[in-house]
Amino acid sequence: xxxxxxxxxxxxxxxxxxxxxxxxxxxxxxxxxxxxxxxxxxxxxxxxxxxxxxxxxxxxxxxxxxxxxxxxxxxxxxxxxxxxxxxxxxxxxxxxxxxxxxxxxxxxxxxxxxxxxxxxxxxxxxxxxxxxxxxxxxxxxxxxxxxxxxxxxxxxxxxxxxxxxxxxxxxxxxxxxxxxxxxxxxxxxxxxxxxxxxxxxxxxxxxxxxxxxxxxxxxxxxxxxxxxxxxxxxxxxxxxxxxxxxxxxxxxxxxxxxxxxxxxxxxxxxxxxxxxxxxxxxxxxxxxxxxxxxxxxxxx
Numbered sequence: 179x180x181x182x183x184x185x186x187x188x189x190x191x192x193x194x195x196x197x198x199x200x201x202x203x204x205x206x207x208x209x210x211x212x213x214x215x216x217x218x219x220x221x222x223x224x225x226x227x228x229x230x231x232x233x234x235x236x237x238x239x240x241x242x243x244x245x246x247x248x249x250x251x252x253x254x255x256x257x258x259x260x261x262x263x264x265x266x267x268x269x270x271x272x273x274x275x276x277x278x279x280x281x282x283x284x285x286x287x288x289x290x291x292x293x294x295x296x297x298x299x300x301x302x303x304x305x306x307x308x309x310x311x312x313x314x315x316x317x318x319x320x321x322x323x324x325x326x327x328x329x330x331x332x333x334x335x336x337x338x339x340x341x342x343x344x345x346x347x348x349x350x351x352x353x354x355x356x357x358x359x360x361x362x363x364x365x366x367x368x369x370x371x372x373x374x375x376x377x378x379x380x381x382x383x384x385x386x387x388x389x390x391x392x393x394x395x396x397x398x399x400x401x402x403x404x405x406x407x408x409x410x411x412x413x414x415x416x417x418x419x420x421x422x423x424x425x426x427x428x429x430x431x432x433x434x435x436x437x438x439x440x441x442x443x444x445x446x447x448x449x450x451x452x453x454x455x456x457x458x459x460x461x462x463x464x465x466x467x468x469x470x471x472x473x474x475x476x477x478x
Contacts, residue, residue, distance in 0.1 A: 202303060203235040203274050204477055206262070209284025209309070209461070210353070213248040214240035214251045220283075226465060230473050235273045239264055239286075252285070253334055257355045263291060265297035267396035277301040279477050283407070283461060284309045287398075288356060292376045294393060295386035306397040306474045309407060309460050313417035313432075314358025314366075314373050317408030360418035378439040391441040397452040397476055406460035414453055415442065453474075 203229055206221045215221050221239045227236050227468070239253040241260050251260060266272055280302050282290035287310020294302045318338060334353050340346055342357040343365050355372035359365060367374050374380050378387065400413040407413060415429035429435050435443050445451050454471065456463050 182205055183282060186451070199478065201231050201234040202276075203237065203276050203278040204374070205268065205280045205285030205290070206236065206238045207251070207280070207282045208238070208248075208291050209282075209286050209392055210252045212252065212283070213245045215245060215248075222470075223281075223283075226469065227473055227477065230469055231478055234477075237269070237271065237273070238464070251352070253352055254350055255288065255351055255352060256349055257292075257352055261296065263294045264289075264293055264361070268293070268297065268300060277303050279304045279306070281306045281472075281477070282308070285311060285356065288312055288373070288376070291390070292372070295376055295383075298389045298392065302393060304395040304397065305393055306399070306472055306476055307413070308399040308463075308472075309401050309413055310398065311356055311400070311405060311407055311412045311436070312415045313377070313412040313434075314356045314370075315408055315412060316360060316418065316423060324411045331429065345369070358412075358417065360420055360423050363420045376380040377434060379434070382439050387441040391445055391450075393445070393450060395450055395452055395476055397454060399454045399456060399461050399472070401462060403462075404460045407468070409430050421464050 187456075191292065205219055206214075206223060208214060208287060210340065212219050215238060226234045228234055240248045240253075241263060242248050264447045268278070277300055280290045280293070282288070282305070287307025290302075290305060291307065291310070291312070294305055318334065337347050337351050337385050338354060338357060339389060341355045342359065343362075347354045348369060348371050358370070358373060367379050368377075375383075376386065398414050400410060401407075402410070402415070404410045409416070409418065409426050411417065411426050411428065415432070415434065416426055417432065418429050429442065430446075434440060435446075455468065
């Protein structure tokens, strides 16, 4: 082997080593009223992770063609279509083909869980949901303070009151698609086009179950003083006992768990479910907590 060939050979080996040592990428999906790229929200999260893990590739998801559309899609549109859009984007991103971690904020949490269940390639390794509404919500108690967000929010509230399971509302209002009325469980199961499906409450989709169980860790963060998510226990898959809205069952006492319709019981017994709590309001946490308890443990 000539000298220059030997140098090229060593360089190739070195590049291979660097590729193997590259951190696992991270995909982020924001919540209602937010966008992929606000410098004070997802942009700030992205920067914190990049500073904590040098060389990591972080993709903050934008739904639609621009930031304005991205914010609007947090309220309006078909969630199934949004999940499919994300699946296509992830599948075509060369940085993610070796697998990635995922982090969902508020409703972005259950949306990324849908990605894990429906789109196993590329593979999701750890899924972190912060304030996700995994069993849905039965209330929308407070709206943002900014005029534009408050306008959207009040409109959403009126439509939910009008009829969450009316077909055109289900198809076009994001929050209606994870609205879970415990007083009318049959209406929920029969007419929910998103949440009842990804929770295997209509039929047991074995692909959903199998794909979710492929996660290394499913980390659910519950905010103990949450004023947005009703009931708060939904962030850990807890919910009202069917037929009333007072008694709340923890995950381990629900039919979803006992019948293992989604594989959560098996994952729990294998140590894959991580239940994390924060003593704060919705998405209220310190940088120190986020870096030490989430990034250092589940993103590195």
